[in-house]
Amino acid sequence: MERAVSHSPGVTHPAAALSGVKLSARERLARKAQAAHALKTRGLKQLIMSVVFIAVLAAGWVFPLLGYFIPVCMLLGIGIAAFRGRSWCNWLCPRGSFEDSLLRRLSRQRPIPAVFRGTPLRLAVMGVLMTVLTVMIIRLWPDPVAIGGFFVLMLTITTAVAIVLGIIYQQRVWCYLCPIGTMSSWVGKNRQPLALARDRCVDCGLCAKHCPMQLAPVSMKAAADMAHKGDCLKCSLCVHHCPTAALQWQDLEAKEAA
Numbered sequence: 001m002e003r004a005v006s007h008s009p010g011v012t013h014p015a016a017a018l019s020g021v022k023l024s025a026r027e028r029l030a031r032k033a034q035a036a037h038a039l040k041t042r043g044l045k046q047l048i049m050s051v052v053f054i055a056v057l058a059a060g061w062v063f064p065l066l067g068y069f070i071p072v073c074m075l076l077g078i079g080i081a082a083f084r085g086r087s088w089c090n091w092l093c094p095r096g097s098f099e100d101s102l103l104r105r106l107s108r109q110r111p112i113p114a115v116f117r118g119t120p121l122r123l124a125v126m127g128v129l130m131t132v133l134t135v136m137i138i139r140l141w142p143d144p145v146a147i148g149g150f151f152v153l154m155l156t157i158t159t160a161v162a163i164v165l166g167i168i169y170q171q172r173v174w175c176y177l178c179p180i181g182t183m184s185s186w187v188g189k190n191r192q193p194l195a196l197a198r199d200r201c202v203d204c205g206l207c208a209k210h211c212p213m214q215l216a217p218v219s220m221k222a223a224a225d226m227a228h229k230g231d232c233l234k235c236s237l238c239v240h241h242c243p244t245a246a247l248q249w250q251d252l253e254a255k256e257a258a
C-alpha cells in the first residue's frame with residue numbers, strides 16, 4: 001500500500017486514498033463514459049474559441065480597436081493563474097484552442113525541444129516582446145486606433161511563429177514561449193497540482209502521450225514532482241486517459257476529503 005503523504009497540515013495526499021483499490025468493470029465503464037463526455041465538451045469549446053480567434057484576428061485588420069483583445073487576454077490569463085494555474089490556456093485562450101483543435105491536424109507531432117521549455121529562451125522572448133510593446137505604445141500614444149493596430153500586428157506575427165513551430169514540432173510549442181503562458185506558469189506553479197497513486201500506475205505512458213504540453217505525469221512515480229508542472233494546463237486529458245485512475249487533482253480530492 002502507498003504511504004499517505006501530507007502536503008499541508010491535515011491534508012492527506014489524495015493518491016493515498018486510491019492506493020491498492022482496483023476498479024470494478026462498472027467503474028471502468030462509468031469512467032470511460034465520463035471521459036468521453038469531458039473530451040467532447042473540451043473539443044467543442046476549443047472549436048468555438050478557434051473560430052473566435054480567427055474572426056478577431058481577421059477583423060482586427062479592419063477594426064484595429066479589436067487589438068485590445070490581447071491585453072484583456074493577458075490580464076485574464078495571469079489573473080486566473082493565481083488561482084487555477086495555466087487553466088486559461090486550456091480552452092479559454094483563443095490561440096491555445098486554435099492550436100489544439102486546428103493546428104494539431106497539420107503538426108508533425110515531434111517532441112518539443114528542451115530549448116523551448118527552458119527559462120533563458122522564454123525570458124528572452126518575453127523581454128523582447130514586452131520591450132517592443134512598451135516602446136510602441138509610448139510612440140503611438142495617445143492614438144487608441146494606432147495602438148490597437150499594433151496589438152493586431154503583434155498577434156499576427158506571433159501567430160505566424162506559432163503556426164510554423166506548431167507544424168514543425170508540436171501544436172503547443174508557442175505556449176512555452178508565449179509571455180502570458182510564461183508569467184502564468186510562475187504565478188500558478190503550485191496551484192491545483194496533479195497527484196499520482198504510484199501503486200496504481202502500470203507505466204502505460206498514456207498520460208504523457210495525450211498531454212498537449214508533452215508533460216509526463218508518470219514521472220511522478222520516480223520523482224516527487226513533475227518537470228515543468230507550472231505549464232500544466234489542467235486540461236485533465238491525462239486523468240481521463242489513465243486506465244487505472246492513478247491520477248487525480250490534489251486540491252479537488254483534498255476538498256472532497258474535508
Ligand code: SF4
Binds near residue numbers: 234238
Ligand atoms: S499534465 Fe495532464 S492536465 Fe496537465 S497539461 Fe498534461 S494532460 Fe493536461
Ligand code: SF4
Binds near residue numbers: 196203204
Ligand atoms: S496513464 Fe496512468 S497508469 Fe498509465 S503511465 Fe500514466 S499514470 Fe501510469
